[in-house]
Amino acid sequence: xxxxxxxxxxxxxxxxxxxxxDNTKPISHQRVETRANxxxxxxxxxxxxxxxxxxxxxxxxxxxxxxGPLDPHTGYILKTPNIKEWQNFPLxxxxxxxxxxxxxxxxxxxxxxxxxxKFGAGSGHHDVLYLTISTGVGGGxxxxxxxxxGYHGLATELGHVIVDPDGPICSCGFAGHLEAFSSGPAxxxxxxxxxxxxxxxxxxxxxxxxxxxxxxxxxxxxxLAISAYRRAGEYLGIAVATxxxxxxxxxxxxxxxxxxxxxxxxxxxxxxxxxxVFHPRYLENLKIEMxxxxxxxxxxxxxxxxxxxL
Amino acid sequence: xxxxxxxxxxxxxxxxxxxxxDNTKPISHQRVETRANxxxxxxxxxxxxxxxxxxxxxxxxxxxxxxGPLDPHTGYILKTPNIKEWQNFPLxxxxxxxxxxxxxxxxxxxxxxxxxxKFGAGSGHHDVLYLTISTGVGGGxxxxxxxxxGYHGLATELGHVIVDPDGPICSCGFAGHLEAFSSGPAxxxxxxxxxxxxxxxxxxxxxxxxxxxxxxxxxxxxxLAISAYRRAGEYLGIAVATxxxxxxxxxxxxxxxxxxxxxxxxxxxxxxxxxxVFHPRYLENLKIEMxxxxxxxxxxxxxxxxxxxL
Numbered sequence: 001x002x003x004x005x006x007x008x009x010x011x012x013x014x015x016x017x018x019x020x021x022d023n024t025k026p027i028s029h030q031r032v033e034t035r036a037n038x039x040x041x042x043x044x045x046x047x048x049x050x051x052x053x054x055x056x057x058x059x060x061x062x063x064x065x066x067x068g069p070l071d072p073h074t075g076y077i078l079k080t081p082n083i084k085e086w087q088n089f090p091l092x093x094x095x096x097x098x099x100x101x102x103x104x105x106x107x108x109x110x111x112x113x114x115x116x117x118k119f120g121a122g123s124g125h126h127d128v129l130y131l132t133i134s135t136g137v138g139g140g141x142x143x144x145x146x147x148x149x150g151y152h153g154l155a156t157e158l159g160h161v162i163v164d165p166d167g168p169i170c171s172c173g174f175a176g177h178l179e180a181f182s183s184g185p186a187x188x189x190x191x192x193x194x195x196x197x198x199x200x201x202x203x204x205x206x207x208x209x210x211x212x213x214x215x216x217x218x219x220x221x222x223x224l225a226i227s228a229y230r231r232a233g234e235y236l237g238i239a240v241a242t243x244x245x246x247x248x249x250x251x252x253x254x255x256x257x258x259x260x261x262x263x264x265x266x267x268x269x270x271x272x273x274x275x276x277v278f279h280p281r282y283l284e285n286l287k288i289e290m291x292x293x294x295x296x297x298x299x300x301x302x303x304x305x306x307x308x309x310l
Numbered sequence: 311x312x313x314x315x316x317x318x319x320x321x322x323x324x325x326x327x328x329x330x331x332d333n334t335k336p337i338s339h340q341r342v343e344t345r346a347n348x349x350x351x352x353x354x355x356x357x358x359x360x361x362x363x364x365x366x367x368x369x370x371x372x373x374x375x376x377x378g379p380l381d382p383h384t385g386y387i388l389k390t391p392n393i394k395e396w397q398n399f400p401l402x403x404x405x406x407x408x409x410x411x412x413x414x415x416x417x418x419x420x421x422x423x424x425x426x427x428k429f430g431a432g433s434g435h436h437d438v439l440y441l442t443i444s445t446g447v448g449g450g451x452x453x454x455x456x457x458x459x460g461y462h463g464l465a466t467e468l469g470h471v472i473v474d475p476d477g478p479i480c481s482c483g484f485a486g487h488l489e490a491f492s493s494g495p496a497x498x499x500x501x502x503x504x505x506x507x508x509x510x511x512x513x514x515x516x517x518x519x520x521x522x523x524x525x526x527x528x529x530x531x532x533x534l535a536i537s538a539y540r541r542a543g544e545y546l547g548i549a550v551a552t553x554x555x556x557x558x559x560x561x562x563x564x565x566x567x568x569x570x571x572x573x574x575x576x577x578x579x580x581x582x583x584x585x586x587v588f589h590p591r592y593l594e595n596l597k598i599e600m601x602x603x604x605x606x607x608x609x610x611x612x613x614x615x616x617x618x619x620l
Contacts, residue, residue, distance in 0.1 A: 069589060078591065127461040143460070148453050150558020151437040152591050155453070160588045161552045164475055165545075174588045235475075242471040246556055248460020278470045278484045279379060281388065281462050 002060035004306045005049060008108070008298035009066040010034060011082065014041075016048045017299050018059075024119050024300060028052040036083045042091070046098060053099075061102050061310055062095055063302030068107035072153040075105045104302075104309045106149070110156065111301025112255055112291070113140025114147050118304040120292035121253045129249040130291070131158060133236070133265075134256030136171065137179040141247050147308075148247075159183070163239050181235035184211030184258045191228045199224045215261045229261065230268040237272025244282040255291035312370035314616045315359060318418070318608035319376040320344060321392065324351075326358045327609050328369075334429050334610060338362040346393045352401075356408060363409075371412045371620055372405055373612030378417035382463040385415045414612075414619040416459070420466065421611025422565055422601070423450025424457050428614040430602035431563045439559040440601070441468060443546070443575075444566030446481065447489040451557050457618075458557075469493070473549050491545035494521030494568050501538045509534045525571045539571065540578040547582025554592040565601030 001021045008015040014034050017026035030051045032044050053059065069078040075092015077083070092103040106114075113122075113130035122128040128142040139158025141148040148155045159179035160172060167176030171185070180186050188209050195205045201224040203209060203217045218225035240252060259265065270288075277283055293300050311331045318325040324344050327336035340361045342354050363369065379388040385402015387393070402413040416424075423432075423440035432438040438452040449468025451458040458465045469489035470482060477486030481495070490496050498519050505515045511534040513519060513527045528535035550562060569575065580598075587593055603610050 069591065125461075127465075143453060143458050143465070144456060146454060146456065148458075148557070150453070151435075151560035151596075152558055152594065154589065154592060155437075155556065155558035157555045157588070160555045162473065162548055162586065165473065165548050165586075170588075172588045174586065177588070238472055238475050242552075243556075245467045245470050246465065246553075247458070248462055248465035250461035276472065276475075276484065278467070278480075278482045278487070279464065281379065282464060284462065286461075 001307065001310060002058050003054060004061050004063060004303055005052065005059055006063045006299045006302035006306065007045070007049065007065065008302060009045065009064065009083075010298065011036060011067070014045050014048050015299060016052050018052045018054060019303050024303070026299075034083075039085060041083050041085060042089075042094065046095070049095070049099065059099070059101050061104060061306040062099060063304070063306030064092065064095070064103055064105040065108045065111040065298035065302040066091065066105060069154060070105060070107055072104075072106040072110075072149055075103055102310070104305045106147070106153070106301075106305055107138070108298050108301075109138030110140040110147060110149070111305055112293070112297035113142060113156075113253075113301070114304045114308075115293050115297045115301030116253050116255075116291055117142045118307075119300050120297070121289045122251050125249070125251045125287075127247065127249040128251050128253065129240075129243055129247055130253045130255065131240070131259075132256035132291075133182055133184075133254065133258040135184055137183050141249070143247060147305075158239070158243065161239060161242065163235050163242075178235065178239040182232040182239075182258070187211045187214055187228050187232050187258070190231060191224060194224055194228075201225065211258055215264060218264050226264070229264040232258070233265045233268030234272040236265070237269045238276055240269070240273050241276035241278075244277055244286075248282060250285065251287040251289060253289055253291050255297060259290065311617065311620060313364060313368050314371050314373060314613055315362065315369055316373045316609045316612035316616065317355070317359065317375065318612060319355065319374065319393075320418075320608065321346060321377070324355050324358050325609060326362050328362045328364060329613050334613070336609075344393075349395060351393050351395060352399075352404065356405070359405070359409065369409070369411050371414060371616040372409060373614070373616030374402065374405070374413060374415040375418045375421040375608035375612040376401065376415060379464060380415060380417055382414075382416040382420075382459055385413055412620070414615045416457070416463070416611075416615055417448075418608050418611070419448030420450040420457060420459070421615055422603070422607035423452060423466075423563075423611070424614045424618075425603050425607045425611030426563050426565075426601055427452045428617075429610050430607070431599045432561050435559070435561045437557065437559040438561050438563065439550075439553055439557055440563045440565065441550070441569075442566035442601075443492055443564065443568040445494055447493050449553075451559070453557060457615075468549070468553065471549060471552065473545050473552075488545065488549040492542040492549070492568070497521045497524055497538050497542050497568070500541060501534060504534055504538075511535065521568055525574060528574050536574070539574040542568075543575045543578030544582040546575070547579045548586055550579070550583050551586035551588075554587055554596075558592060560595065561597040561599060563599055563601050565607060569600065
């Protein structure tokens with residue numbers, strides 16, 4: 001296997017890295033600002049790839065991690081809220097044509113799952129569930145050593161499983177999704193609504209409230225902040241119970257900023273999960289761990305995708 | 311590939327059939343009563359297999375469909391409510407030893423999914439979701455041409471996904487599962503409870519009420535019976551929306567007695583599904599069909615399992 005370029009299309013930065021075979025340390029790495037709402041994102045992407053293109057020209061593939069929705073089977077970005085000018089956009093085909101190498105595309109959560117399985121916390125496992133709890137909730141599943149992608153390439157949109165049909169409205173506009181309970185913005189929204197209904201808190205009720213500020217307040221004993229994280233953890237436990245019943249993994253890996261708060265979220269998560277799993281065997285030898293790849297999950301996932309696809 | 315024996319361990323009958331390569335019509339077939347609560351189920355099973363064993367002795371494998379929970383990786387039946395004397399029982403290993411051929415075991419819902427994919431309604435699809443709506447609710451998933459089994463072999467227990475955390479108690483003892491809303495007994499239970507709260511109906515409030523009787527009443531215009539099936543369909547739609555978001559199949563196949571009632575269940579199912587799917591692309595080219603294999607789903611699934619495992 002030859003040299004691979006991995007690309008991570010993030011909300012703030014476009015990153016590209018060049019990897020030699022069997023080495024997860026890139027031999028070169030570049031990034032530029034995405035400026036997602038300004039024209040020219042695709043041109044900036046081409047430029048950042050060119051900036052690390054090796055002189056010997058020996059690149060066998062480009063792996064691409066991008067926010068979805070997208071179609072991994074065709075390399076098209078679908079109608080997406082993130083980068084306005086990419087609507088049904090042939091990202092993979094365009095890059096393939098320009099650089100004359102095969103490209104492989106999937107969404108950032110699927111590729112973080114793939115990266116963690118191949119190089120990170122899930123290494124050695126055959127059945128992996130990855131969840132990222134952040135501004136949104138995303139997920140990816142490795143089932144019997146294969147990435148679960150689905151017919152349209154839209155499998156494992158795990159932030160959008162319905163955990164309570166009468167629950168709050170999700171960022172996607174539909175009711176009761178996991179993301180509407182356990183994402184950072186959902187935690188903030190719950191706090192602001194409870195304040196509106198008269199709940200007392202040390203936190204200021206303003207538009208700048210963040211999940212991080214709520215976490216700090218909780219650590220200092222604020223009851224509302226504590227209950228907000230407890231609720232997020234409880235619904236996360238309900239969802240993960242359903243994911244165990246659906247996918248039966250040997251490891252659950254958590255990534256994303258909100259999952260960094262520790263017991264604040266995970267005490268109620270574990271209690272809820274234990275209460276909801278309907279057969280004790282699901283928990284036998286089940287590992288629950290934090291993601292190991294950090295900010296490089298997208299790049300390493302894109303690398304892994306190119307490696308398994310070639 | 312040589313001759314395969316497929317076995318279906320049902321609640322009322324033990325069935326065994328002998329199949330030649332590339333032929334889904336068995337060359338011989340036998341069945342005996344299971345008598346699940348009486349001793350000797352295993353002996354009866356050995357005997358029914360022996361009764362169709364070919365004189366030339368050329369059997370390459372035995373495929374086994376059984377109610378779960380079970381471990382397809384080891385061939386053990388776990389602690390199960392169905393056959394009392396099989397508690398952590400080495401069904402596969404015992405049969406392998408006795409007949410001196412490899413055995414392959416999985417649960418009846420997974421194997422109905424596999425059978426429908428290989429020989430039935432899902433033929434030609436790569437990503438299949440199968441659901442059986444009957445006394446219980448079971449499911450199976452084919453993802454990218456592979457049966458989703460999971461680490462413990464307990465994946466796709468789709469009757470036990472949580473569709474409403476505050477919902478009714480399931481037969482398994484846990485709250486709010488799909489089976490507690492949409493199975494035959496759940497439909498009956500809802501009717502009886504509504505009657506207890508004073509709902510009027512043409513149906514008699516007694517212990518012999520069945521989902522079939524409720525369906526007949528609904529067809530004759532009984533408002534309570536209609537609402538019971540409508541509710542079952544609504545929650546089925548919520549669950550299938552979550553299954554699309556999780557597995558993204560190209561076909562959803564329905565089996566089991568309750569799914570035979572037609573529009574009574576499926577009108578509200580389709581409305582609910584359409585309302586809950588969070589991206590229209592999941593429904594593009596999605597087929598929703600009835601199972602094609604009928605009572606032979608278990609046998610043909612066991613045959614398919616042996617074929618893909620050899």
